[in-house]
Amino acid sequence: MTKGLSAVNVTALVLGFSFLYLPILILVLYSFNDSQLVTVWGGFSTRWYVSLLHNEQLLEAAWVTIRLGLVSATLATVLGTLAAVTLTRLGRFRGRTLFSGMIYAPLVMPEVITGLSMLLLFVAINLERGFLTLTIAHVTFAMCFVAVVVQSRLVTFDRSLEEAALDLGCPPFKTFFVITLPIILPAVVSGWMLAFTLSIDDLVISQFTTGPGATTLPMRIYSSVRLGVKPEINAVCSILIAIVTTGVIIASIATKRAENERLKAERAAAAGR
Amino acid sequence: MTKPTLQDPHMALKPAQKALGPIRRSFAPWLDPSAVPLIRFENVVKRFGDFTAVDDVSIDIHQREFFALLGPSGCGKTTLMRMLAGFEEPTSGRITLAGQDLSGVPPYRRPVNMMFQSYALFPHMSVEQNIGFGLKQDRLPRTEIEARVKEMLKLVKLEPFASRKPHQLSGGQRQRVALARSLAKRPKVLLLDEPLGALDKKLREETQFELMDLQMELGLTFLIVTHDQEEAMTVADRIAVMNHGKLVQVATPGDIYEQPNCRYVADFIGDINILDAKVASAAGGMARLAVAEPAVEIAAAAPDPSPAQGADVAFALRPEKVRISIDPPPPDATNVLRGEVWDIAYFGDWTKFLVKLDGSEKIMRVSRANATRTEFAPIAWDDKVHVWFAPDAGVLLTS
Numbered sequence: 283m284t285k286g287l288s289a290v291n292v293t294a295l296v297l298g299f300s301f302l303y304l305p306i307l308i309l310v311l312y313s314f315n316d317s318q319l320v321t322v323w324g325g326f327s328t329r330w331y332v333s334l335l336h337n338e339q340l341l342e343a344a345w346v347t348i349r350l351g352l353v354s355a356t357l358a359t360v361l362g363t364l365a366a367v368t369l370t371r372l373g374r375f376r377g378r379t380l381f382s383g384m385i386y387a388p389l390v391m392p393e394v395i396t397g398l399s400m401l402l403l404f405v406a407i408n409l410e411r412g413f414l415t416l417t418i419a420h421v422t423f424a425m426c427f428v429a430v431v432v433q434s435r436l437v438t439f440d441r442s443l444e445e446a447a448l449d450l451g452c453p454p455f456k457t458f459f460v461i462t463l464p465i466i467l468p469a470v471v472s473g474w475m476l477a478f479t480l481s482i483d484d485l486v487i488s489q490f491t492t493g494p495g496a497t498t499l500p501m502r503i504y505s506s507v508r509l510g511v512k513p514e515i516n517a518v519c520s521i522l523i524a525i526v527t528t529g530v531i532i533a534s535i536a537t538k539r540a541e542n543e544r545l546k547a548e549r550a551a552a553a554g555r
Numbered sequence: 556m557t558k559p560t561l562q563d564p565h566m567a568l569k570p571a572q573k574a575l576g577p578i579r580r581s582f583a584p585w586l587d588p589s590a591v592p593l594i595r596f597e598n599v600v601k602r603f604g605d606f607t608a609v610d611d612v613s614i615d616i617h618q619r620e621f622f623a624l625l626g627p628s629g630c631g632k633t634t635l636m637r638m639l640a641g642f643e644e645p646t647s648g649r650i651t652l653a654g655q656d657l658s659g660v661p662p663y664r665r666p667v668n669m670m671f672q673s674y675a676l677f678p679h680m681s682v683e684q685n686i687g688f689g690l691k692q693d694r695l696p697r698t699e700i701e702a703r704v705k706e707m708l709k710l711v712k713l714e715p716f717a718s719r720k721p722h723q724l725s726g727g728q729r730q731r732v733a734l735a736r737s738l739a740k741r742p743k744v745l746l747l748d749e750p751l752g753a754l755d756k757k758l759r760e761e762t763q764f765e766l767m768d769l770q771m772e773l774g775l776t777f778l779i780v781t782h783d784q785e786e787a788m789t790v791a792d793r794i795a796v797m798n799h800g801k802l803v804q805v806a807t808p809g810d811i812y813e814q815p816n817c818r819y820v821a822d823f824i825g826d827i828n829i830l831d832a833k834v835a836s837a838a839g840g841m842a843r844l845a846v847a848e849p850a851v852e853i854a855a856a857a858p859d860p861s862p863a864q865g866a867d868v869a870f871a872l873r874p875e876k877v878r879i880s881i882d883p884p885p886p887d888a889t890n891v892l893r894g895e896v897w898d899i900a901y902f903g904d905w906t907k908f909l910v911k912l913d914g915s916e917k918i919m920r921v922s923r924a925n926a927t928r929t930e931f932a933p934i935a936w937d938d939k940v941h942v943w944f945a946p947d948a949g950v951l952l953t954s
Contacts, residue, residue, distance in 0.1 A: 440673060440675065442671045442672075442673050442675040443675050443677060443678075445640075445642055445662070445669075445671070445675065446669070446671055446675035446677070446736075447677075447688070448641075448642075448661070448662040448663045449640060449641075449662050449663070449667075449668055449669045449737075450663075450668065450688050450689030450692055450736070450737075450740065451663045451664075451689055451692035451693060451740070452663055452688070452692045453661075453663050454663075461677060464679045465677075465678060465679055544722060547720070547722060547723040
């Protein structure tokens with residue numbers, strides 16, 4: 283093993299990371315561009331961020347997106363967790379393998395097909411398209427992701443913990459809330475965050491299932507870009523990036539800290555034996 | 556083998572031990588035909604698909620008894636216990652507790668508590684919360700829960716660790732928390748599923764004695780599941796030996812060891828020599844057996860009724876009941892065989908000799924207590940020796 287970095291490694295690293303992050307960097311840089319033209323640098327300015335505050339349409343879309351994300355992620359988490367519990371717990375019922383497989387299918391299903399089939403369903407049952415249909419669609423695809431995340435945690439869950447609770451006089455329903463849920467909570471929370479992120483940046487399925495009055499931020503951005511990129515869009519995107527990055531950093535710091543504390547406690551226990 | 560004496564400094568609750576000692580010695584309700592058992596397994600069968608885990612088992616367990624279910628893994632002992640706890644329902648047969656039929660009663664309504672093999676401590680709760688969990692389910696007033704938790708912490712000597720989480724405890728401490736949690740509700744019966752499996756040998760021995768003291772002090776009925784025969788012998792009043800889902804023998808540790816009722820029990824418990832033989836003659840409680848290997852005839856105490864002449868039997872002989880010496884045995888010795896020392900295992904307190912009997916490949920295991928520190932003429936490898944045993948030193952097994 284050679285120590286340090288060889289020239290090849292450095293080149294690969296630089297190229298790889300440039301490929302990943304250069305577009306984002308440029309987008310952020312140009313959001314501070316004074317010029318009207320996106321591709322011409324006209325000096326530093328925060329004017330697009332200010333004008334964003336007055337762009338009713340974008341603000342409205344952002345609000346719809348956040349509301350949609352919160353509602354659909356929460357519903358998807360409830361349904362996805364239930365699905366995961368059922369699939370890991372109910373033992374070998376008829377068609378269990380089929381159901382397990384079907385939970386994964388929407389993960390690989392082309393979004394166009396999911397979106398289109400949703401649209402056809404809503405038309406068939408004559409449901410007026412709007413915030414409600416948008417929410418239903420988002421819950422449907424996001425709950426699969428939640429189910430998969432929670433299921434992978436439940437597989438390693440020690441069933442004797444639940445048996446111990448039952449044995450001590452706790453009925454099954456209550457056991458789920460006081461024992462199972464608190465222990466799998468990290469998986470449920472990360473499922474929720476995944477669902478929220480998926481909902482916020484979904485474009486294709488939203489396009490199919492939305493109606494008047496329910497335009498999400500990605501849809502608004504996409505439609506304005508078709509008319510020409512305005513620096514305002516760069517500003518919106520930069521804010522989104524800032525929010526997501528902050529979230530990821532906070533989450534990873536919290537996880538790291540919890541892990542460190544656990545290790546420290548375990549070492550202390552081992553030493554004090 | 557030496558075991559910690561009752562004066563062992565590690566032992567807890569010594570005063571109680573002393574006070575209850577004589578009571579324990581005379582404790583044998585299973586001999587009293589008028590005694591009503593606390594737990595009855597009546598012809599219990601449990602099938603999982605085609606596999607019969609428990610096959611027509613009937614056991615009576617009495618109040619204040621320390622009862623052990625012993626057998627190799629997969630023999631159905633854990634399934635039997637889980638049926639009492641309510642995690643499995645019998646396919647047929649019935650389990651009653653204090654006269655009440657338990658069928659259909661869910662685990663959370665049964666007056667039994669279980670200590671799990673994995674301890675199953677709730678990782679998100681402190682030691683205190685774990686111990687108080689069962690009491691909280693009973694909706695006891697807070698002050699009473701607190702008092703009871705304190706009492707339990709004191710019982711298992713974990714007061715300084717009350718606010719710790721399970722992952723901050725050592726294995727032995729976790730085991731104590733699990734024990735305290737299962738005792739906190741003062742169940743009629745405490746079920747222990749391989750409770751000491753995860754502890755090292757020394758701690759395990761210590762804990763076995765603590766368990767016995769605790770059981771006596773609290774006057775509870777304990778049912779322990781274990782595959783460790785030494786553990787079962789140490790703690791239990793009676794042992795049920797199981798194999799392939801069937802009950803093989805239920806008896807006190809002493810009887811299981813000295814009066815096994817079949818080859819399986821004889822072989823499973825402790826070390827033993829089994830001599831295959833045919834009955835040459837039998838009368839008046841004595842039999843002459845023609846041993847297959849080596850081809851000798853031995854005298855053996857026969858059970859009543861005597862086995863038929865020519866019947867295939869086995870003579871099971873514990874190593875410590877066989878005498879060994881280089882010099883010829885005393886003239887009144889019976890069943891004298893000759894052989895050559897094949898191997899010697901020195902355990903400190905005991906020495907085990909493997910003696911290859913003359914005229915065969917049969918190895919006789921002989922153990923001898925090292926009662927003195929020095930020996931005038933120690934037995935060494937390849938020595939020609941005499942081994943002999945009394946007719947009633949072994950058990951004549953017909954199955």
